[in-house]
Amino acid sequence: MSTYRLEDLKQYSDTLHTRQGEPLNVRFVEPGDTDELQYYFRSLTTRSRYNRFFGALSELPNGLLNEFLDVGTRERFTVVVTKMVDGFETIVAEARYAFHAETSTLEFGLSVDDRWQGNGIATALMKNLECRAVALGAEHIFGDTLRSNQTMISLARKSGFAFVNHPDDWKLVRFDKEIDIAPIDIPCASWRLAALSRQVERPSASA
């Protein structure tokens, strides 16, 4: 499983809920999202962008934008969380994740539109990423954050992650969680199906 076709990926669209119960859609980014994605990053506060990319960016540079839009290559994916605002599908959060088959780990980074922070969106999105991790065969899910990013550290702690030093950068801390969910118990329907069909195709994957 290294390169995916967008038509195949479109079936993996999930519903998340804010803490107030408002439904949001989470789906893979598509080429038609280019302007909206760039607008989303430009609209984040300077601080949120700094926390997301560990440096000062006003928008995604072209190379990074192309990486974000390239879904599935080398098991790297971007998802957007969207909501209908005045009849337009609007991005309110995003996550980029990579499956590292050699270590059976899924690495991710994410952000939520500042106007939407504090509503449980990142909590719900991280749960969804855990479903994706199990479906890909990951045994651990992890991310890196700046040591100064107390919001992310508090969110990771509440979500059951443990903390370890970053292997190369003292300014960062790594949060890591073992995922011990059997494919049949994955709490996201489309990823449960994906994991079960993966088990049928590769029976040894579940051993």
Ligand SMILES: CC(C)(COP(=O)(O)OP(=O)(O)OC[C@H]1O[C@@H](n2cnc3c(N)ncnc32)[C@H](O)[C@@H]1OP(=O)(O)O)[C@@H](O)C(=O)NCCC(=O)NCCS
């Ligand atoms: C970190 C981030 C993703 C959290 O998103 P969010 O949707 O607001 O998070 P949630 O609403 O799910 O909050 C979950 C927990 O995070 C913590 N949290 C959220 N906002 C916080 C704040 N302003 N201060 C301290 N802790 C906060 C709390 O523990 C909260 O749980 P609680 O509401 O039960 O107290 C968001 O702040 C963000 O996008 N920041 C910029 C990018 C970034 O830092 N990314 C992480 C590195 S990749």
